[in-house]
Amino acid sequence: MKLSGWGCYPIIECAAHLFEKRSTAAALLSAGDDWIAYGQGKSYGDSALAPHVLLTQEYNKLIDFDAQTGVVTCECGITLAELIDLFLPRGWFLKVTPGTKLISVGGAIASDVHGKNHHAEGCFSESVISLRLMLPDGTIASCSREENVPLFRATCGGMGLTGVILDATLQLKAVNSAYIRENIIPCANLDEVFVQYDRCSHYPYSVAWIDCLAGGSSLGRSILMVGDHDDDGELTLPEAKRLSVPVTCPSFLLNNYTLSMFNQIYYRVKGKPAQRQRVPLETFFYPLDKIDHWNRMYGKAGFVQYQCVLPMATSYKGMKALLQQISAAGMGSFLAVIKLFGPQNENFLSFPMEGYTLALDFKIQPKLFGLLERLDRIVLEHDGRLYLTKDSRMSEAMFMQGYPRWREFQDLRTQYGMKKKFNSWQSKRIGL
Ligand SMILES: Cc1cc2nc3c(=O)[nH]c(=O)nc-3n(C[C@H](O)[C@H](O)[C@H](O)COP(=O)(O)OP(=O)(O)OC[C@H]3O[C@@H](n4cnc5c(N)ncnc54)[C@H](O)[C@@H]3O)c2cc1C
DSSP states (O other), rough: OOOOOTOOOOOOOOOEOOOSSHHHHHHHHOOOOOOESSSSSSSSSTTOOOOOEOOOOOOEEEEEETTTTTEEEETTTTHHHHHHHGGGTTEEOOOOSSSOSSHHHHHHHHTTTTOTTTHHHGGGGGGGGEEEEOTTTOOEEEEEEESHHHHHHHTTSSSTTTTTTEEEEEEEEEOOOOOOEEEEEESSSHHHHHHHHHHHHTTTEEEEEETTTOOOTTTTTTTEEEEEEEEEEOOOOOOOOOOOOSSSSHHHHHHHHHHHHHHHHHHHHHSSSSSEEEEEEEHHHGGGGGGEEEGGGGGOOOEEEEEEEEEEHHHHHHHHHHHOOOOOHHHEEEEEEEEEEEEEESSSSSSOOOEEEEEEEEEOOHHHHHHHHHHHHHHHHOOOEEEEGGGGOHHHHHHHHHHHHHHHHHHHHHHHHHHBOOOOOHHHHHTT
């Protein structure tokens, strides 16, 4: 069957196999090489694509839950949305959540995803107490910060290249509301974004939407949204309206949608002190989940998401250079997102490092790849790196320079015989 990630680029012919039982997964793995696990396919490029794909969506049972401590054990195919539906009404939420809840627990661990609170709570792996991994020979290893530590450090953020994460035990976070108290702060340019981020670093959650069309003295014009959980005892979410994009359609529709969303907020709050509001948690964390199949808005050719991180010392200069290139090329999505990251963790390939990250979409079109190479050079000149889970075109040299621990990762893969068994199109491209 033909498979792709969320960016619909590239589309690859893969032999895909579902499994519901561990024994089926082990039998499948024994039949050949070049396997990769595929969760909900929300990574953007080719990290979940390989000649043989193991679909985890039916391996999705809840195994255990302790209502006193908020510790849950579940199979890898369960989604974050399912965990929220089950546990938010009981006062538990995820410690770390990305901008979509429509992903699997296995995918969240393998990409070691981050949310709007990386500076406060780190990556998803910080909430992983332990996990069980199927190795190339079908045996199972328990991994944690105490047991099989190198395997744990390689698997969290390891993009499925160490084996199949079968199940995981996670620490949830106690909350007393399904709502977020949010402050909205308009920023006239990039300088203001950095000043406001500094002032607001005590908020656990923050994200800035940047208008990529603005140039000159308005370069980096943004809306910064910061917030924390409310404490009102209201644990039920209101019914959410859903929209859907039924067929692939022109990209200007998505740009118009995000443009009007940005302008509505920006001009409502511009020139006023920070605006406070109480919003359902879903509106704050998952605004794009309200539109089913929004990826179709980029048309049949698909799109790439470019996400980089730059260390604190070079963030401002580097972001400015990147935004100048993007606004001059006029090719990116209207909206980009900037987030603040805290210190990097000990995992071999986790993406975040202390500094700022920038993410935006680019429709596949002529001249795009030339622009992305220019952006790569700026990222490297500023000691940054690109996010593997968003990537579909990074070069081997770019990967190796950005992820200096790749050698330790590869040594571990050699030691466990993973190099033949677990590969993706991405891993081959970047030399793993
Ligand atoms: C709208 C949107 C917003 C997003 N926002 C963010 C964000 O804010 N922060 C962020 O960090 N990411 C974000 N992402 C990216 C997304 O969170 C990650 O790509 C995530 O890994 C997708 O999970 P999945 O279940 O879809 O995994 P897939 O896309 O299917 O796979 C992703 C990787 O995980 C591996 N994998 C999956 N399951 C397993 C398993 N059981 N065992 C071993 N390996 C496995 C795959 O092999 C692959 O390498 C966003 C994506 C979208 C579409």
